[in-house]
Amino acid sequence: MFGDWIWLAEQEQENQRVLFWDGFMVEDLDAPCDVWICATDKYMLFINGVLQGTGPARSTRQEGWIDRYDVTSQLRKGKNTIAVSVWNYGCSTYQSLYDHGKLIFDILQRGEVLVSSGESTWCMKDAGLIPGAPKRNVNLGPADYYDAQCGDGSWFLHPDKINGWQKSVVCKQVNKRLRELPERKRTIEAKRPKRIVRIQDVECDCQVFTVNLRRALFANRRDADETNLNAFLGCVLRSEWCQRGVISFPNRRWNGIFGSFRVGEKVYEASDACREIQVEMQEGENFFLMQIHGKYDDLYSHIEFRFSHPLTVCPVKERGFFVTLPTTVLTTCQDGRHEIYEDIDFFSEEETGVFACCSLEELQGRATNVKWIPENDV
Known part of the structure; x- marks a missing residue:
């Protein structure tokens, strides 16, 4: 990886989600272009506002899996944006081991680094995430409670138009071996309801x-x-x-x-x-x-x-x-x-x-x- 592990400059908190973005230029729309990425604990990757995937696979503190995404079809001539949301639980679950929050990524085209994570990457805390949300299951992380009056749920569409960004800091002394995930690239298919089965009210009974x-x-x-x-x-x-x-x-x-x-x-x-x-x-x-x-x-x-x-x-x-x-x-x-x-x-x-x-x-x-x-x- 050419990039550095990065995170927010503020002190790490339990159940914290951090938003990242950066810009990069593309001149050749025909040449294959890949994103290489890893994070702790969970990430969502967007290219030009379009969700590419989530990850990573289960990792340990000593070893992490790199996901690779072919984003060639999502590129525009000129300026492009990469946006990543990283959710760090701050504690272990039965599916993940506690590790400090961090993100690393590269965007490569024909071996050339178009952009990579580092001190120039913009970041901010996701103000909409409610950190005190309940953790309903020992296997999973906290519930995703979101206050849309505090956070912008569409931040990844035009991150350059949102105020409050700050520069990322490079995480020191990260000793994590990275390996490419040896599975097929995951795909995303939009599924929408085809018919309404029934309409019912939900009563609060407790x-x-x-x-x-x-x-x-x-x-x-x-x-x-x-x-x-x-x-x-x-x-x-x-x-x-x-x-x-x-x-x-x-x-x-x-x-x-x-x-x-x-x-x-x-x-x-x-x-x-x-x-x-x-x-x-x-x-x-x-x-x-x-x-x-x-x-x-x-x-x-x-x-x-x-x-x-x-x-x-x-x-x-x-x-x-x-x-x-x-x-x-x-x-x-x-x-x-x-x-x-x-x-x-x-x-x-x-x-x-x-x-x-x-x-x-x-x-x-x-x-x-x-x-x-x-x-x-x-």
């Missing part, structure tokens, strides 16, 4: 809260390994009426955090086989405390509330959710000598005492290490 516990429980953790731990997640729920409803958990434990919980003085059992629980809510404030107990493969908790009258989470601090920091953590390993732990099947005396608390005041009175979840993690 409140859904997604709580990202990664930073609260394990501050700088980037991996997606399974974790055995004991801790607690809680909040104070306000109900305007005395009512009966359902608290449910859409994911099984391998794909989200949930467990048995109490509402006030009553304890409700939850398991993979029983994830929809009938619950009584008293008028006023109701203390909710859930066990984080066992083996989990992701550190997000997805909680659904189905009640006739909506509940509110009392904003005691931040957005109202808190965790007690783990009192028990088991680290698994497999090297032929050490024990491989199954799910944690015990509570310590301290943990049993914490779960016996029926109010936030009682919990705080036990001098338990309570940590409030930041607003952008709910």
Whole structure:
């Protein structure tokens, strides 16, 4: 590759998408022209505003796959543009390993470099991407939540007419071996609906809260390994009426955090086989405390509330959710000598005492290490 690995000059953030573009001149429209490109974690490539493809194939920190695209048919005589959107998750999934965000590309015609990535490449953060979007699945990255009032969804059509671009910076000490993907070139075919089957309204029948516990429980953790731990997640729920409803958990434990919980003085059992629980809510404030107990493969908790009258989470601090920091953590390993732990099947005396608390005041009175979840993690 002739280009350099490049990225935004700002400090890297979790779940960040960066936009890049550059111009190049073409005089011969008949000579074959190829784009060579690689990025972490995901990219979308546009030539003169036309999507050419997405990638790359699954890579590691030490090795990456280069995609090659024949863009000859997309060229214009004179000035042309390459635009690339690169989405970096900032953490591992079961399909990708965490690596710093970066992009590298070359455009070659008859062996001549028309343009390559470097300090002259323009870039900016995609202001429309909502970084605090929920991560619904341990296999995938965060959901693509986009605010079109903040970002320009058609930026790749005329990037030179948008303000706010800055020069890219060259990433230092990148030690990644690059190899061309040995598969056939992928093609894109536009598919559009041919007929309307039915029209229906979608009714919102529940409140859904997604709580990202990664930073609260394990501050700088980037991996997606399974974790055995004991801790607690809680909040104070306000109900305007005395009512009966359902608290449910859409994911099984391998794909989200949930467990048995109490509402006030009553304890409700939850398991993979029983994830929809009938619950009584008293008028006023109701203390909710859930066990984080066992083996989990992701550190997000997805909680659904189905009640006739909506509940509110009392904003005691931040957005109202808190965790007690783990009192028990088991680290698994497999090297032929050490024990491989199954799910944690015990509570310590301290943990049993914490779960016996029926109010936030009682919990705080036990001098338990309570940590409030930041607003952008709910």
